[in-house]
Amino acid sequence: MDAKQSKKLDFSPILVPLLSIVVALAFGGILIFIQGINPLLAYRVLFTTAFGSFDGIAITLAKATPLILSGLAVAICLRAGLFNIGAQGQLISGALASAWAGYTFVGLPALVHIPLALIFGAFFGALVALVAAVLKAYRGVHEVITTIMLNSIVIALSDYLTSNPFKEPDQPLTRTPKIQDSAQMPDLLGLPLGFFLAIGLSITLWWIMRNTTTGFSIETIGRNKNAGWYAGISVKKTIMLSMLIGGAVAGVAGAVETLSIIGRFEPAFNAGLGFDGITVALLGRANPLGVIPAAILIGGMRASGSTVQFEAGVAPELVDLLLAMILFFVTAPLLARFFKNRKENVAMTSGWSN
Amino acid sequence: MKTLLEIEGVSKSFGSVIANEDISLTVREGEILALLGENGAGKSTLVKAVFGLVKPDSGTIKINGTVMESGDTAAAIASGVGMVHQHFQLVPVMSVTENLILGDEPKRFGVVNITQARKEALALSEKYGLEVDADAIIEDLPVGMAQRVEILKALRRDVKLLILDEPTAVLTPQETDELLEVLRNLAKRGVGILFITHKLREVMAVADRIAVLRGGKLMGTTTPKESSESKLAQMMVGREVVLRVEKSQAKPKEVLLSIKNLRVSDDRKLESVKDLSLEVHAGEILGIAGVEGNGQRELVEAICSMRSRLSGEVIVKGQGIPNLNPRAAHLAGVSHIPEDREKHGLVTSYSIADNLVLNRFDQAPFARGWIRNLEEVASNGESLVEKFDIRAPDAYLSAGSLSGGNKQKVVVARELSQQLDVVVAAQPTRGVDVGSIEFIHNQLIAARDAGAAVLLVSAELDEILSLADRIAVISNGKIVAIFNSKEADRNTIGRLMAGLAS
Numbered sequence: 001m002d003a004k005q006s007k008k009l010d011f012s013p014i015l016v017p018l019l020s021i022v023v024a025l026a027f028g029g030i031l032i033f034i035q036g037i038n039p040l041l042a043y044r045v046l047f048t049t050a051f052g053s054f055d056g057i058a059i060t061l062a063k064a065t066p067l068i069l070s071g072l073a074v075a076i077c078l079r080a081g082l083f084n085i086g087a088q089g090q091l092i093s094g095a096l097a098s099a100w101a102g103y104t105f106v107g108l109p110a111l112v113h114i115p116l117a118l119i120f121g122a123f124f125g126a127l128v129a130l131v132a133a134v135l136k137a138y139r140g141v142h143e144v145i146t147t148i149m150l151n152s153i154v155i156a157l158s159d160y161l162t163s164n165p166f167k168e169p170d171q172p173l174t175r176t177p178k179i180q181d182s183a184q185m186p187d188l189l190g191l192p193l194g195f196f197l198a199i200g201l202s203i204t205l206w207w208i209m210r211n212t213t214t215g216f217s218i219e220t221i222g223r224n225k226n227a228g229w230y231a232g233i234s235v236k237k238t239i240m241l242s243m244l245i246g247g248a249v250a251g252v253a254g255a256v257e258t259l260s261i262i263g264r265f266e267p268a269f270n271a272g273l274g275f276d277g278i279t280v281a282l283l284g285r286a287n288p289l290g291v292i293p294a295a296i297l298i299g300g301m302r303a304s305g306s307t308v309q310f311e312a313g314v315a316p317e318l319v320d321l322l323l324a325m326i327l328f329f330v331t332a333p334l335l336a337r338f339f340k341n342r343k344e345n346v347a348m349t350s351g352w353s354n
Numbered sequence: 355m356k357t358l359l360e361i362e363g364v365s366k367s368f369g370s371v372i373a374n375e376d377i378s379l380t381v382r383e384g385e386i387l388a389l390l391g392e393n394g395a396g397k398s399t400l401v402k403a404v405f406g407l408v409k410p411d412s413g414t415i416k417i418n419g420t421v422m423e424s425g426d427t428a429a430a431i432a433s434g435v436g437m438v439h440q441h442f443q444l445v446p447v448m449s450v451t452e453n454l455i456l457g458d459e460p461k462r463f464g465v466v467n468i469t470q471a472r473k474e475a476l477a478l479s480e481k482y483g484l485e486v487d488a489d490a491i492i493e494d495l496p497v498g499m500a501q502r503v504e505i506l507k508a509l510r511r512d513v514k515l516l517i518l519d520e521p522t523a524v525l526t527p528q529e530t531d532e533l534l535e536v537l538r539n540l541a542k543r544g545v546g547i548l549f550i551t552h553k554l555r556e557v558m559a560v561a562d563r564i565a566v567l568r569g570g571k572l573m574g575t576t577t578p579k580e581s582s583e584s585k586l587a588q589m590m591v592g593r594e595v596v597l598r599v600e601k602s603q604a605k606p607k608e609v610l611l612s613i614k615n616l617r618v619s620d621d622r623k624l625e626s627v628k629d630l631s632l633e634v635h636a637g638e639i640l641g642i643a644g645v646e647g648n649g650q651r652e653l654v655e656a657i658c659s660m661r662s663r664l665s666g667e668v669i670v671k672g673q674g675i676p677n678l679n680p681r682a683a684h685l686a687g688v689s690h691i692p693e694d695r696e697k698h699g700l701v702t703s704y705s706i707a708d709n710l711v712l713n714r715f716d717q718a719p720f721a722r723g724w725i726r727n728l729e730e731v732a733s734n735g736e737s738l739v740e741k742f743d744i745r746a747p748d749a750y751l752s753a754g755s756l757s758g759g760n761k762q763k764v765v766v767a768r769e770l771s772q773q774l775d776v777v778v779a780a781q782p783t784r785g786v787d788v789g790s791i792e793f794i795h796n797q798l799i800a801a802r803d804a805g806a807a808v809l810l811v812s813a814e815l816d817e818i819l820s821l822a823d824r825i826a827v828i829s830n831g832k833i834v835a836i837f838n839s840k841e842a843d844r845n846t847i848g849r850l851m852a853g854l855a856s
Contacts, residue, residue: 211725211726211728212724212725212726213715213716213721213724213725213726214724215726216708216715216726217716220701220704220712223701223703223704224697224700224701224702224703226697226698227697227698227699227700227701227712228701229660229680230658230660230680230690230692230698230699230712230713231680231712231713231715232679232680232681232682232684232713233681234681
């Protein structure tokens with residue numbers, strides 16, 4: 001982060017995402033209208049379901065929890081100039097590892113078991129990222145390629161493990177046994193504990209990026225790798241570190257899902273959380289705090305998709321469509337350039353060229 | 355023979371910098387005209403004007419007797435002008451054939467007819483005697499071959515006037531010889547060639563006529579027969595000293611920087627610093643004079659530990675600097691004003707204040723352990739903006755929004771505001787306005803007087819002559835001579851720079 005932001009207020013980090021959402025909703029509205037449905041009704045149902053009641057908000061925040069974390073995993077790498085497409089694989093690895101720790105260890109108090117299972121998740125998430133990090137730092141292999149490949153590897157591997165050594169015995173489903181009660185993450189104030197963990201991690205990472213030498217190193221490498229090298233920052237170390245942080249956070253995302261929502265590992269249950277993280281990170285401008293509102297918005301849309309179908313008759317794919325359009329507009333450089341009067345070299349634009 | 359190109363009274367200035375002043379030149383059919391001059395003499399601007407990339411302020415350019423609309427590249431191409439840029443305009447993953455036909459593909463039923471294209475490529479290569487492998491992929495080819503493809507690409511469009519912008523800058527000596535042979539053959543076929551270079555040997559070897567530019571003005575036109583390399587060198591660098599710097603007598607003391615038998619390779623893995631040894635004393639400025647591309651960049655980067663050394667040592671205050679560790683070089687007392695401030699010297703999206711601590715953000719007082727001390731960063735920024743006359747409303751403005759001169763002042767402020775042992779300044783005033791040049795020069799002299807060993811690398815001979823206490827001439831990766839600046843003679847240095855024995 002800059003030592004101090006220039007005193008002139010710059011609204012573009014908020015304006016561009018907001019505008020993307022508005023434009024996406026407008027286009028979505030046209031499509032809903034073509035189906036002969038009143039788009040305002042559909043959007044009202046979408047909004048009231050997600051944010052209209054305490055229960056709705058609780059569900060929205062529960063849905064947002066893994067998205068905050070997976071968004072954070074992508075965002076922190078973007079700050080270092082790395083495009084981590086592999087949050088999905090890291091998340092699955094973390095989900096499976098925490099499930100294993102959750103059902104294998106018996107007789108631990110919850111105060112030990114839950115952190116232990118979370119650490120398992122973080123460690124195995126980071127382990128997947130480590131492969132991509134080493135290849136990038138020491139061999140120059142582009143992280144987009146390796147993380148995509150690793151997604152497939154992890155998904156196949158987790159399928160194998162869940163249907164063989166880690167399979168719940170004596171029943172037909174491909175899934176692990178249920179975690180012990182001592183590993184079950186409780187709710188706090190009617191909200192999943194994981195939500196507070198995600199908020200805490202966001203604030204911590206935001207603070208690290210802004211106030212520590214590590215944060216400055218990551219930011220510098222992301223903005224100008226050559227200047228970082230000139231300034232004596234180890235490019236390799238920084239790439240490794242930011243990828244490992246990203247992997248660990250994605251692993252925690254998977255662990256939180258396992259320990260508070262699903263209660264075991266089932267291959268299809270985490271589908272898409274890591275990929276939604278990319279949308280969250282971009283919508284949140286790769287800012288560790290920005291991912292929170294972005295994740296809540298997307299979590300809300302995910303939470304209310306089926307209600308919209310039920311009450312307004314709109315196909316549930318509407319949510320995917322809206323998300324895709326938001327992602328499209330938020331990354332559309334035209335829109336961004338329009339609102340940026342100064343050339344702001346945000347880390348996320350350098351991911352492809354190096 | 356018919357006149358192909360007539361440049362009449364062309365002038366062009368960029369702001370207060372005059373790039374071309376009332377230049378008139380002609381190129382005839384089958385003639386090789388070499389455009390010779392130092393960096394910044396206005397060669398590139400002139401040929402860009404011919405190609406329509408730059409719009410002259412006044413004067414006319416005629417091709418084949420037709421006055422060209424200025425700034426119209428398409429018209430220039432249509433009337434038979436081809437340009438081979440220094441940076442190749444080729445698609446690296448495509449084959450030679452595909453690159454040659456790109457933009458004007460032979461088609462059959464709306465689909466590219468690759469068999470026909472290959473035939474055309476082979477015919478073209480045969481016609482001009484430029485051998486290339488039509489099926490090779492560009493990125494697999496050596497630079498000289500890729501350049502050949504670039505030339506063929508121009509020739510395919512029936513070029514009458516071929517412009518080459520420093521074509522030999524990227525070539526090995528062998529590849530250069532081959533290129534010169536190619537140019538001679540093209541000239542025999544009636545192609546007019548405008549060839550930019552600052553290498554005297556090439557000019558003498560290949561040119562029919564030579565036009566020398568200096569400071570944007572045409573100094574004269576001559577031929578290899580009427581001239582000699584030393585006469586050309588004199589024409590090229592013989593200008594009066596423009597910048598006079600007030601400085602006292604140097605009081606050199608102990609050796610602070612010592613380079614022993616250094617060997618370094620460039621980006622193409624060719625050895626560009628060859629067994630070089632050099633010593634710089636406390637309290638002196640040692641200037642490295644040389645034509646660009648003779649190993650200066652690699653020398654500087656190796657001293658600052660940014661580029662791997664093949665062998666040899668860099669010793670600062672008696673302490674060896676480890677290989678490839680810029681941080682260690684910095685901590686040992688090496689300040690580095692890098693040649694490319696946008697690439698290495700600054701993070702343009704960071705504030706001035708952050709840039710002013712770029713290489714010591716994690717040291718006291720700018721950090722306490724792991725935590726950055728943002729107040730210190732801010733107050734350091736404010737005081738350096740003031741002290742180094744950086745023209746900005748405050749220290750929180752992004753560095754990228756500053757002018758070239760002020761950007762450079764940010765780099766200079768950072769590098770010269772710390773403990774001063776060894777200062778390596780590479781092209782410290784390139785692209786910087788006159789006022790900032792003077793300021794930066796005075797800062798370098800102040801660093802010298804404060805007891806630093808200053809190594810100044812500059813492509814501007816004037817800068818070296820006015821600042822340096824001793825002058826080392828570099829040519830082809832070796833120090834060929836060292837003078838005390840009082841004994842230094844511009845013409846002798848010019849000849850040595852050009853690779854001639856004195």
